Amino acid sequence: MPTMDLSNYKGVFVIGEQRDGKIHSVTYELLTRGRALADDLGCQLSCVLLGDEIENVQEVIYRGADKVFHIKSPALKNFLPRPYRNAICRLVEEEKPEIIVAAATTTGRTIMPLVAARLNTGLTADCTELTIDPETRILLQTRPAIGGNIMATIKTPNHRPQMATVRPKSAKPAPADPTRTGEIIVKEYDGAVFMTPEKFLRFVKDTTQQVNIEDADIIVAGGKGMKSAEGFRLVEELAEVLGAGVGATRDAVELGWTTYPHQIGLSGKTVSPKLYIALGLSGKIQHMAGMQTSEVIVAINKDPEAQIFKVADFGIVGDVFEVVPMLIEAIKKIKATA
Amino acid sequence: MNIVVLIKQVPGTDNVKMDPETGVMIRSGKDTIINPLDENALAEAVRIKNSRDDVKLTAISMGPESAMKALKEAVAMGADAGILLSGRVFAGSDTIATGRALSAAIKKLGQVDLIICGERATDGETGQTGAMIAEFLDIPVQTYVSALEVKDNSVIVKRTVEGGFEYVEVPFPVLVTVNKDINEPGFPTLDGKLKAKQVEIPVWGNEELGLDKSVLGLGGSPTRVVKVFSPKLSRDTIMRKADGTTGPVDELIQFLTGKEVL
Numbered sequence: 188m189p190t191m192d193l194s195n196y197k198g199v200f201v202i203g204e205q206r207d208g209k210i211h212s213v214t215y216e217l218l219t220r221g222r223a224l225a226d227d228l229g230c231q232l233s234c235v236l237l238g239d240e241i242e243n244v245q246e247v248i249y250r251g252a253d254k255v256f257h258i259k260s261p262a263l264k265n266f267l268p269r270p271y272r273n274a275i276c277r278l279v280e281e282e283k284p285e286i287i288v289a290a291a292t293t294t295g296r297t298i299m300p301l302v303a304a305r306l307n308t309g310l311t312a313d314c315t316e317l318t319i320d321p322e323t324r325i326l327l328q329t330r331p332a333i334g335g336n337i338m339a340t341i342k343t344p345n346h347r348p349q350m351a352t353v354r355p356k357s358a359k360p361a362p363a364d365p366t367r368t369g370e371i372i373v374k375e376y377d378g379a380v381f382m383t384p385e386k387f388l389r390f391v392k393d394t395t396q397q398v399n400i401e402d403a404d405i406i407v408a409g410g411k412g413m414k415s416a417e418g419f420r421l422v423e424e425l426a427e428v429l430g431a432g433v434g435a436t437r438d439a440v441e442l443g444w445t446t447y448p449h450q451i452g453l454s455g456k457t458v459s460p461k462l463y464i465a466l467g468l469s470g471k472i473q474h475m476a477g478m479q480t481s482e483v484i485v486a487i488n489k490d491p492e493a494q495i496f497k498v499a500d501f502g503i504v505g506d507v508f509e510v511v512p513m514l515i516e517a518i519k520k521i522k523a524t525a
Numbered sequence: 526m527n528i529v530v531l532i533k534q535v536p537g538t539d540n541v542k543m544d545p546e547t548g549v550m551i552r553s554g555k556d557t558i559i560n561p562l563d564e565n566a567l568a569e570a571v572r573i574k575n576s577r578d579d580v581k582l583t584a585i586s587m588g589p590e591s592a593m594k595a596l597k598e599a600v601a602m603g604a605d606a607g608i609l610l611s612g613r614v615f616a617g618s619d620t621i622a623t624g625r626a627l628s629a630a631i632k633k634l635g636q637v638d639l640i641i642c643g644e645r646a647t648d649g650e651t652g653q654t655g656a657m658i659a660e661f662l663d664i665p666v667q668t669y670v671s672a673l674e675v676k677d678n679s680v681i682v683k684r685t686v687e688g689g690f691e692y693v694e695v696p697f698p699v700l701v702t703v704n705k706d707i708n709e710p711g712f713p714t715l716d717g718k719l720k721a722k723q724v725e726i727p728v729w730g731n732e733e734l735g736l737d738k739s740v741l742g743l744g745g746s747p748t749r750v751v752k753v754f755s756p757k758l759s760r761d762t763i764m765r766k767a768d769g770t771t772g773p774v775d776e777l778i779q780f781l782t783g784k785e786v787l
Contacts, residue, residue: 206688267693268656268666293686297668300653304624304660309747312651327751332649339753346747385665388681388692405786429787453650462786483786484760485777491766497759501780505767513774521778521787 195283196347199225202275202289202298203236203247208264210236210243213290215250215360220288220317220353222251222361224326227319233284237274239264248369250361255371256282262381265390266294269383272301277380279306284348286326288317291352303350309343310350313453315357315476326351331453331476338472354457356401357480400432400449405462408434408451408478411442412467412488412507419444421511422466428518434458436474452477467507470495487511526579529631530570530604531642531655532586533560534595559595562643564602564710566703570641571603571711573675581605585630587615587623593726601713601721612730617743620649624657626741629734631662639680640700644669652702659700667693671706 201221203214218234225232234252236244239261247255258274275298279287287302289295291313303310315338316329325342326349332339343349400406407429409422419439426433434451435444451458452474463481468474470486470493478484479498486499487510496502503510537556559567567584574580584599586592587610596607610630618626631637640659645652652668659666671690672683682701684691713721731741739745763780765773781787 266691268668272660293669293684296652297656297666300620300624300656301660301666303653303747304621304657307621307747309619309621310653311748312653332753337753337755340751341748342751343747344749383665384696385667386694388694391690391692393685393689454645462781462784483781483784485781491764496762496764499762500760500784501777502762502764503767503773503777504764505773509769510767510774513771514777517771517774517778518787521782 191345191347193285193345193347196285198231198233198282198284198286199228200279200282200284200287200348201232201234201252202287202295203234204290204292204294205236205238205241208238208240208242210241210246212360213292213355214247216355216358217288217290217353218247218251218361219358224286224288224317224319225253228285228324230285233282235275235278237263237271244371246363248371249363249365249367251367253369255369256374257371258374258376260375260381262378262383265387266297267383267385267387268297268301269385270381271298272305273380274376275302276305277376278374279348287348287350289350289352291354295352299350299352306348308346308348308350309341310352311341311343312352313476314351314353317351317353325349331472354476356457356459359459400434400451401456401458403432403458403460405429405431405464406434406451406458406460406478406481407431407464407466408436408468409439409444409466410436410468410474411438412469413439413444414467416442416444418467418508421507425464425466425511425515425518428515428522431462431464432460434463434478436468436471439468465495465499466511468495469493470498526577526581526639527634527637528570528573528580528582529634529637529640530563530567530582530584530599531627531640531658532563532567532584532592532595532599533643533646533648534558534586534588534592535560535646535648557591557594559598560643560646560648561710562645562703562705564643565705565707566641566643567599567602567604568708568711569673569703570639572708573639574603576675583608583634585610585627587611587618587627587630590728593728596726597721597724598713600724601717602711603714603717607724607726609726609728610730610734611728614731614738614741617746618741619746619748620651620653620657621747622741622743622745624654624661625736625745626734627654628658628661629736630729631658633729633733636698638697639675640698642700642702644702644704655700655702662698662700664698664700665695666700666702667695668702670701670703673701673703673707
């Protein structure tokens with residue numbers, strides 16, 4: 188492959204997200220990631236926003252960006268892969284960032300492969316950790332790999348930009364600092380950039396899937412160890428007395444004990460609650476990738492060797508069907524006296 | 526109408542090994558299945574095929590010789606033909622190199638109207654290859670598709686996204702990646718099983734694709750695995766054993782109250 192002059196590429200890009208002109212909070216999580224990388228490299232952090240009118244763009248500066256590129260067109264109001272791809276590729280050609288980070292959302296996971304393929308560069312999905320190798324200044328991208336208990340660190344040594352998506356909720360949103368200053372650049376490209384055969388018809392809110400466990404302070408999650416759909420009710424019961432969200436492993440979802448919006452892990456949601464209670468789940472890396480940043484983790488499992496105990500702050504080795512009912516009673520007592 | 530379904534053979538269990546030196550997955554022919562979402566992709570293609578009389582449905586896979594089994598299964602479930610991309614030249618491909626090879630194979634088929642693939646595979650879980658193939662073919666892509674309606678010259682897709690559904694219309698040719706809500710995967714038919722026994726699945730190497738070797742395999746992959754490791758997850762864990770009394774639970778409650786999370 189022809190080698191490229193890597194030194195022409197400078198700066199970190201994060202690809203922010205908006206819907207209906209409102210910046211999505213995942214943008215601020217990306218700023219946390221991006222700021223850390225830019226500081227390590229001693230370079231600028233730019234946030235790319237694609238859309239028509241976007242409210243409160245200044246907030247992105249307050250939360251850590253040195254520059255905002257607002258690519259503005261009515262054609263970008265809703266997400267369509269082609270106009271987004273064209274706009275991002277155009278900006279990348281102009282600005283030549285060395286790193287691009289997007290969220291592993293349906294938008295980020297669609298647009299990044301298109302951009303990477305067009306630019307012939309590497310892309311790593313669903314990273315849980317991004318760091319800079321101090322010697323080579325190359326981006327080290329770490330993600331859980333293949334169904335099992337392994338993490339892989341991946342790099343893109345000879346191509347630029349280096350591209351990665353990170354799981355939503357895997358970083359805290361950057362706090363706002365209204366004293367921060369930066370530059371907001373509005374890019375209005377000519378219409379040809381946004382031409383596409385795709386036609387956006389409509390967006391329909393899904394009111395049946397209002398399961399927002401990402402925002403729950405407490406999550407009670409169950410795995411295969413709950414044994415049956417009926418057994419899984421115990422997870423829901425404990426969640427109810429705690430006012431908690433219900434989480435599940437992929438196994439529990441595939442067995443039909445609960446629905447996909449509850450799935451936590453690499454192929455489900457990433458959560459970071461104050462308290463995570465893991466019941467009858469062994470702790471495959473797949474699952475732990477989605478919850479290990481929780482503040483306090485409690486595990487109850489009958490297998491003392493279960494991986495989940497390694498990430499737990501408090502573990503009880505025992506039968507969930509014996510321990511959890513006691514826990515429910517104890518919490519009910521507290522709630523009654525509170 | 527020409528439809529292509531992309532099939533990946535994946536390990537049937539979670540027991541996949543990695544070469545500790547290169548970080549490349551070690552695949553064996555044993556205990557493999559068609560990637561579950563690819564079965565949804567196939568079922569959707571078969572559904573479209575059965576709804577009209579002009580469809581030729583081709584399943585393509587890239588992988589070791591043993592992936593032949595997955596393609597025969599695809600024929601048993603309703604594909605008309607299968608093509609296997611295989612050879613050492615493809616070994617170690619990342620998603621870019623894989624996408625390039627598969628797109629070259631699709632190009633070789635001539636006019637293809639609709640390409641359907643699973644949104645992601647259960648082994649790599651990158652979910653990148655579909656979109657990359659669309660990019661290399663320079664055709665539109667729609668991802669996370671949970672319903673698909675074929676019109677005269679276009680498809681209307683329903684995408685499942687955060688907080689709702691998006692409906693998008695795209696003229697042919699188009700590549701769609703599907704999720705598991707799109708349908709119930711199909712089963713082999715008796716007719717299909719007979720056909721699978723007789724069908725010749727050609728194996729294509731780079732002789733057939735005619736790509737510059739430097740864009741294939743590990744050498745054509747922009748990414749490199751630096752290391753694989755078992756993650757250091759440990760926290761200082763307070764461990765208690767259930768003993769039939771409320772002791773451990775009481776202690777847990779005390780711990781949680783102390784941490785101010787209750």
